[in-house]
Amino acid sequence: MTVRPATGADSRAVWEWRNDPVTRAVSVTTGEVPWAGHSSWFEAVLADPSRHLLVGLCGDEPIGVVRFDGSALGAWEVSVNLAPTARGRRLAVPLLLAGRAWLGEHERVESVKALVSGSNEASLRTFRSAGYVESSTANGWTTLLLQ
């Protein structure tokens, strides 16, 4: 597994993965994201130095994205979404690890936080396997921390 920063050429695939029904069901915003809204969001993310959107590659095949949003100096929030065709093969753990390594090479990292729907067992297991530890649960959402 390797990661590289997303480019404009990744926008459509990232949009399609985001609108997958399973992804929508576990997202904070569950509605379908229209292309125009996605497109401006995507451009804003790429232009924002405090956010890093990384594409995971198995060989040459893009298999998903991991995103890090900086909230304070050294404090990051992570989210991960695999291409629907890449799920069920435990690829998210190596993607999270490769993403964390990339982040450490480019930014100061004190902590990485993940917010996961408490019913999203695959995601909870993934983050635990990648070294994240549950720190709190509120309103059906679990916060996990990597320090």
Ligand SMILES: CC(C)(COP(=O)(O)OP(=O)(O)OC[C@H]1O[C@@H](n2cnc3c(N)ncnc32)[C@H](O)[C@@H]1OP(=O)(O)O)[C@@H](O)C(=O)NCCC(=O)NCCS
């Ligand atoms: C969550 C996600 C990243 C996991 O990707 P993955 O690497 O393909 O994960 P797998 O399906 O291989 O499963 C990972 C673990 O969860 C378990 N699992 C999978 N589906 C499960 C389910 N429905 N119930 C319970 N456990 C489940 C697997 O057995 C595996 O456990 P183990 O490795 O501890 O034995 C991927 O499903 C995804 O992109 N989902 C949509 C977006 C999302 O949920 N993002 C996370 C929110 S931040």
